Amino acid sequence: MNWQQLLSLKRFGDQVPRLRADQDELRLGFEVDYDRVIFSQQFRSLQDKTQVIPLSQSGFVHTRLTHSLEVSVVGRSLGRMAGQRILDKHPHLSALGYKQQDFGAIVAAAALAHDIGNPPFGHSGEKSIGSFFSSGVGARMIEPLSRKQQQDLLQYEGNANGYHLLNQSQPGIPGGLRLSYATLGAFIKYPKDSLPHRPTRHISQKKFGVFQADWAHFEDVAQELGLKAPENNPEKYYRHPLAYLVEAADDICYTIIDFEDGINLGWISEDHALEQFINLVRDTIRTEAYSQLKTTSQRLAYLRSLAINNLIKDCVDIFMNHEEAILDGEMSKALTDLSTYKAQIDDILGITVERVYRHEEVIQKEIAGYKILRDILGAVCQACENKLEDRLTPYDKLILTSCKGLDIAEKDRYHSLLEACGYVASLTDSKSMALFGVINGKV
Numbered sequence: 348m349n350w351q352q353l354l355s356l357k358r359f360g361d362q363v364p365r366l367r368a369d370q371d372e373l374r375l376g377f378e379v380d381y382d383r384v385i386f387s388q389q390f391r392s393l394q395d396k397t398q399v400i401p402l403s404q405s406g407f408v409h410t411r412l413t414h415s416l417e418v419s420v421v422g423r424s425l426g427r428m429a430g431q432r433i434l435d436k437h438p439h440l441s442a443l444g445y446k447q448q449d450f451g452a453i454v455a456a457a458a459l460a461h462d463i464g465n466p467p468f469g470h471s472g473e474k475s476i477g478s479f480f481s482s483g484v485g486a487r488m489i490e491p492l493s494r495k496q497q498q499d500l501l502q503y504e505g506n507a508n509g510y511h512l513l514n515q516s517q518p519g520i521p522g523g524l525r526l527s528y529a530t531l532g533a534f535i536k537y538p539k540d541s542l543p544h545r546p547t548r549h550i551s552q553k554k555f556g557v558f559q560a561d562w563a564h565f566e567d568v569a570q571e572l573g574l575k576a577p578e579n580n581p582e583k584y585y586r587h588p589l590a591y592l593v594e595a596a597d598d599i600c601y602t603i604i605d606f607e608d609g610i611n612l613g614w615i616s617e618d619h620a621l622e623q624f625i626n627l628v629r630d631t632i633r634t635e636a637y638s639q640l641k642t643t644s645q646r647l648a649y650l651r652s653l654a655i656n657n658l659i660k661d662c663v664d665i666f667m668n669h670e671e672a673i674l675d676g677e678m679s680k681a682l683t684d685l686s687t688y689k690a691q692i693d694d695i696l697g698i699t700v701e702r703v704y705r706h707e708e709v710i711q712k713e714i715a716g717y718k719i720l721r722d723i724l725g726a727v728c729q730a731c732e733n734k735l736e737d738r739l740t741p742y743d744k745l746i747l748t749s750c751k752g753l754d755i756a757e758k759d760r761y762h763s764l765l766e767a768c769g770y771v772a773s774l775t776d777s778k779s780m781a782l783f784g785v786i787n788g789k790v
Contacts, residue, residue: 348572348573348585348674349573349674350433350440350445351443353532353587353589354367354449355527355572357527357571359514360525365527366444367449369444376527377449377452378452378456380526381419381452381455387524389773390415390463391412392775393410393412393463394410394775396775397472397712397716398411398414411465415463416459418459418593418596420455421600422457422458422593424451424659425454425592425659426451427450428447428663429666430448430450430451432663434446453529454589454596457530457531457593460509460513460526460534461509461593463509463512464505464507464509464772465505466505466508466772467720467778468713468716468717471716471717472716472772473503476768476772477503480497484729485724488764495542498542499541499558499560499761500768502541502544503768504537506535506536506554510557510558511560511561514564528571529572529587532569532574535557535565536551536554536556536586536590537551537552538583538586538590539556539557539583539584540557540562541558546580550586550684551586559761560761560765569584572587586676588674591682595658595666595682598683599655599683602696603695605704606623606699606703608703609702617643621643621646621647621650623694624647624650626691627688628654628657630657662686718783724767724771727746727770728764729743730743730744730746731755731766731767734755746786754766
């Protein structure tokens with residue numbers, strides 16, 4: 348893979364090339380990507396979607412929206428720092444007009460959108476959608492589909508839904524948000540379809556990132572960017588290099604921020620938290636400045652800032668040290684897996700898993716979310732199937748009328764079911780609870 352091709356400004360529907368040298372520096376194409384994501388309806392819905400703690404009443408706990416904004420800020424720094432070093436190493440890119448902020452803008456936009464396809468109630472939302480199709484009515488519904496189409500639904504994936512949403516045509520808006528292909532490439536952490544499931548241990552094949560419905564679109568993006576394919580499997584692709592930086596931004600933020608949420612909720616003691624953060628920043632902490640801080644919250648804020656800065660610099664060093672392997676598709680691990688601070692990261696994540704992810708309040712709300720989404724999906728999918736087979740009941744008509752934005756007109760079974768799943772995934776935590784109540788007769 349080569350950087351000039353990987354930094355393509357092409358958008359869906361373009362008939363002539365977009366050259367970097369011709370870009371308006373006051374309205375750079377990669378920065379337009381960021382604007383389009385942040386003003387999108389799909390992004391706004393993240394303000395009422397779970398990051399870790401569903402339906403929290405605390406204003407100090409992160410939602411998907413605040414998490415995404417923070418990931419984009421970290422991503423921008425990662426991109427700019429790496430971009431400067433890439434330009435120093437490949438000076439011909441500067442001659443073509445590329446600048447360090449281009450890399451920052453691409454990573455920031457992709458990072459901003461990285462959770463845009465996630466269902467309500469966190470990862471339990473994905474699992475509840477997939478489990479619906481594994482037995483009973485759901486299994487019967489997908490029986491006529493191809494194996495890959497079935498797998499798209501059985502292992503429903505927020506990453507793939509995110510790609511679908513970004514590129515989904517709307518009436519009068521062909522191509523969806525029409526982001527640059529460079530940003531779309533950086534967005535796709537898992538550039539593969541749903542089968543075979545994890546054929547190798549390569550990080551890019553940990554999950555899948557593209558539905559069958561979007562595979563032709565993705566192949567166009569992959570060809571434009573020159574994404575490398577394994578020699579033994581030309582239908583698969585390795586990651587866009589900047590996807591490693593998007594992933595690192597997410598990893599850095601949830602390592603630090605989920606831990607901090609546990610502190611704010613009182614689930615992790617402040618003294619224990621200070622100890623863990625100090626272990627992460629011991630080599631860079633300014634003892635004199637730290638000793639002048641009067642409150643625990645001030646100390647935590649200072650240490651958090653240092654920790655994020657240390658991890659950003661470390662990940663950029665790792666990225667540049669492995670640049671050739673990344674361009675060749677041979678980088679099989681995430682950047683944070685090779686971090687100088689991996690032991691400290693693992694310690695923090697271990698505490699977060701024990702004290703936050705497995706906290707009784709989190710588990711109980713995930714159980715509730717599981718039931719809520721399955722009931723909604725059952726009603727919506729049944730209505731979609733009945734419409735497809737021209738046997739709508741009055742109840743089905745009411746369900747479809749209430750599902751604003753659900754478009755199954757002239758779609759086959761696979762696309763109708765995928766649309767139904769996408770509708771359920773688009774619901775916020777509060778909206779899904781309200782709809783669940785209506786479906787179960789609690790008005």
